[in-house]
Amino acid sequence: MTVLDKTAQLTRKDRGRHADRLFWALCVSAGFAVLVILALILITMVKEAYPAFSADFFTSSSWVPNDPDGDGPAKPVYGTLAFLYGTVVVSAIAVIVAVPVSIGIALFLTELAPRRVRTAIVTLIDLLAAVPSVVFGLWGILVVAPALVPVYQGMHDVLGGVPVLGSLFGEPRSSGRTFMTAGLILAIMIVPIITSIAREVFATVPDSDKQAAWALGATRWEMIKGAVLPHSFGGVVGAVILGLGRAMGETIAVALVIGSSVQIAANVFESGYALPAIIVDQWGESTGEFTAALIGMGVVLFVITVLVNLVARFVVRRAEIRMRGASA
Amino acid sequence: MNRTVLSRRVFAGVAVAALALAGCSSKGDPGTDPSASAAGGLASITGELKASGASFPNTYYQEVILSLKDAAPNFKVTYNSIGSGAGKKEYGSGLVDFAGTDSTVKDTDGVPAGSYLYIPTVAAPITVAYNLKGVDKLQLSPVTLSKIFQRTVKTWNAPEIAADNPGVTLPATAISVAHRSDGSGTTSNFTKYLAAAAPDDWKLGSGDTVAWPADTQAGAKNTGVAQLVKAADGAIGYIDLSDAKDSGLPFAAIKNKDGQYVLPTLEGATAALAGAEVKDDLTFNPLNAAGAATYPITAPTYLLVKPKYDDPKKAELVKAFVKYVLTDGKAIAAEVNYAVLPTELQAKALAQLDKVS
Numbered sequence: 001m002t003v004l005d006k007t008a009q010l011t012r013k014d015r016g017r018h019a020d021r022l023f024w025a026l027c028v029s030a031g032f033a034v035l036v037i038l039a040l041i042l043i044t045m046v047k048e049a050y051p052a053f054s055a056d057f058f059t060s061s062s063w064v065p066n067d068p069d070g071d072g073p074a075k076p077v078y079g080t081l082a083f084l085y086g087t088v089v090v091s092a093i094a095v096i097v098a099v100p101v102s103i104g105i106a107l108f109l110t111e112l113a114p115r116r117v118r119t120a121i122v123t124l125i126d127l128l129a130a131v132p133s134v135v136f137g138l139w140g141i142l143v144v145a146p147a148l149v150p151v152y153q154g155m156h157d158v159l160g161g162v163p164v165l166g167s168l169f170g171e172p173r174s175s176g177r178t179f180m181t182a183g184l185i186l187a188i189m190i191v192p193i194i195t196s197i198a199r200e201v202f203a204t205v206p207d208s209d210k211q212a213a214w215a216l217g218a219t220r221w222e223m224i225k226g227a228v229l230p231h232s233f234g235g236v237v238g239a240v241i242l243g244l245g246r247a248m249g250e251t252i253a254v255a256l257v258i259g260s261s262v263q264i265a266a267n268v269f270e271s272g273y274a275l276p277a278i279i280v281d282q283w284g285e286s287t288g289e290f291t292a293a294l295i296g297m298g299v300v301l302f303v304i305t306v307l308v309n310l311v312a313r314f315v316v317r318r319a320e321i322r323m324r325g326a327s328a
Numbered sequence: 329m330n331r332t333v334l335s336r337r338v339f340a341g342v343a344v345a346a347l348a349l350a351g352c353s354s355k356g357d358p359g360t361d362p363s364a365s366a367a368g369g370l371a372s373i374t375g376e377l378k379a380s381g382a383s384f385p386n387t388y389y390q391e392v393i394l395s396l397k398d399a400a401p402n403f404k405v406t407y408n409s410i411g412s413g414a415g416k417k418e419y420g421s422g423l424v425d426f427a428g429t430d431s432t433v434k435d436t437d438g439v440p441a442g443s444y445l446y447i448p449t450v451a452a453p454i455t456v457a458y459n460l461k462g463v464d465k466l467q468l469s470p471v472t473l474s475k476i477f478q479r480t481v482k483t484w485n486a487p488e489i490a491a492d493n494p495g496v497t498l499p500a501t502a503i504s505v506a507h508r509s510d511g512s513g514t515t516s517n518f519t520k521y522l523a524a525a526a527p528d529d530w531k532l533g534s535g536d537t538v539a540w541p542a543d544t545q546a547g548a549k550n551t552g553v554a555q556l557v558k559a560a561d562g563a564i565g566y567i568d569l570s571d572a573k574d575s576g577l578p579f580a581a582i583k584n585k586d587g588q589y590v591l592p593t594l595e596g597a598t599a600a601l602a603g604a605e606v607k608d609d610l611t612f613n614p615l616n617a618a619g620a621a622t623y624p625i626t627a628p629t630y631l632l633v634k635p636k637y638d639d640p641k642k643a644e645l646v647k648a649f650v651k652y653v654l655t656d657g658k659a660i661a662a663e664v665n666y667a668v669l670p671t672e673l674q675a676k677a678l679a680q681l682d683k684v685s
Contacts, residue, residue: 062539066539067535068531175560259546263542281509283511284383284411284511285414285513285537287434287436289436
């Protein structure tokens with residue numbers, strides 16, 4: 001009897017159809033909401049920033065939001081280049097430092113660590129992700145920046161004479177608030193993100209692949225190189241991009257430790273500025289075109305983030321195609 | 329955490345009570361000008377006011393609001409320190425009942441003409457704090473100051489600094505300049521002062537943010553600048569008086585218009601207010617004001633109130649609060665390192681307030 005009821009319930013057409021449709025509508029609207037929200041953000045920001053979009057905005061590296069001579073001939077200049085440069089340099093340093101460390105931690109956790117150690121380390125890394133960015137920033141200006149000055153000085157003394165490296169590692173700022181410090185703080189902030197995603201990705205490598213590598217007489221490193229890394233390339237790139245996104249958008253920690261000098265300097269031990277940092281620093285007292293310029297910086301940041309994501313997607317697709325070719 | 333906040337509240341309460349007592353006892357004193365208390369009708373007032381704006385006078389307004397809690401328990405005032413620019417925006421779009429601002433209203437601020445009156449409240453000196461081993465007294469003229477902040481003078485034993493400080497042995501330490509990273513009325517007033525007092529030497533103009541030379545350093549808010557100055561031997565920066573006092577840094581005496589070197593004090597600031605020319609709308613410029621006792625880098629701050637409120641009750645509340653600020657608030661000002669208005673200007677401000685309806 002009950003069996004019959006169940007069957008009747010399952011085959012009752014109209015009811016299933018309603019639930020299906022509802023579910024379909026829910027999912028589609030949720031999917032579209034993402035697009036709509038993105039589009040609305042972009043439209044409003046471009047509209048608000050429009051008055052500031054001039055040739056200077058994209059080509060100038062000087063930032064003179066006040067009118068230096070009142071009614072005189074000089075006009076305010078809103079150039080984004082120095083800030084764009086700072087954001088790129090700082091994020092690049094962060095990624096260069098954080099990626100090897102994160103992948104190392106993730107491999108250690110999935111391939112080498114005994115279970116008890118693994119749980120402890122995972123908890124610690126998750127805790128690192130939970131530290132608010134302003135705490136990182138304060139730690140940066142009070143502890144890290146002053147402590148790094150002698151290190152920078154040492155690196156400058158050693159590498160200062162070498163042709164290309166010499167200009168990268170120039171005379172350090174006495175306050176230690178530099179591109180490098182900001183990059184290192186950011187690296188610490190994005191390590192947990194990259195590590196936890198990379199760990200998940202490495203965990204999905206089929207045991208059969210690994211066993212196969214072992215069976216062929218591979219050492220542990222050869223197994224990782226031949227079985228784990230190729231299988232998880234796409235996922236790891238995804239993890240790096242998420243970390244990079246966090247690094248480029250990070251505001252308060254960078255604003256505190258980057259030193260707030262509007263300049264394009266090859267020397268990574270110099271002070272600089274970044275896009276989100278200038279927005280948070282100068283928003284409160286801005287009016288008119290000045291405000292528009294700051295919103296324009298937001299648009300620039302938005303566009304770079306989208307571009308980086310597109311490039312990443314392209315890289316992942318290329319790699320996947322190549323790997324499929326190799327395995328076939 | 330909670331306990332500290334609680335104890336601070338209790339402490340503040342006690343302090344306010346002590347102030348109130350002090351106020352009562354000195355009422356018969358003929359020296360205490362027209363602060364004939366407005367507290368009389370306050371206790372019966374009920375209502376709520378919202379305001380936002382300048383961060384420069386924020387400490388003072390918060391203390392006044394705290395003390396108002398005891399005088400008028402049912403009168404709730406909130407002041408959000410979001411910056412002059414943002415405060416004017418909120419005032420212009422009707423989000424707040426009054427606003428605080430360090431600068432006068434410009435066309436681009438979004439506040440329609442005729443929709444506001446200026447009420448000056450307090451002023452405060454902006455100190456030039458420095459950190460230089462072996463030098464505990466420093467004198468600077470505006471021209472030297474502008475050269476230091478534009479990085480044309482880079483060491484402490486430069487002839488310009490030596491000329492301002494006869495008889496002082498200055499070390500050859502390199503100067504490092506600290507300024508604000510955030511847009512700020514303090515920067516605006518400091519640069520306005522340099523533009524007024526050293527017009528031929530100061531090239532950066534004035535404003536909440538200026539294009540500082542790249543080899544200067546920036547810190548967030550007054551405390552950030554103070555921290556930078558403290559951290560390095562040879563550093564110099566501009567900081568408001570209360571934060572500079574908290575930091576324990578020494579200040580430079582600045583040469584005023586009359587050629588006197590004056591240290592930043594509240595008396596020097598009040599002297600600057602007395603020496604400034606007050607316009608009809610009660611705006612005035614105490615920067616580089618005349619007078620032998622004047623401290624020349626003194627910044628004013630105003631409240632913007634509407635000449636006509638839609639709700640007459642609101643007008644009464646605004647009048648009651650601003651009157652409280654201008655009269656009873658005076659006792660609090662010195663405690664938190666703000667200079668009060670000279671008697672004459674205070675009377676003008678109270679008269680301006682009467683126009684509100």
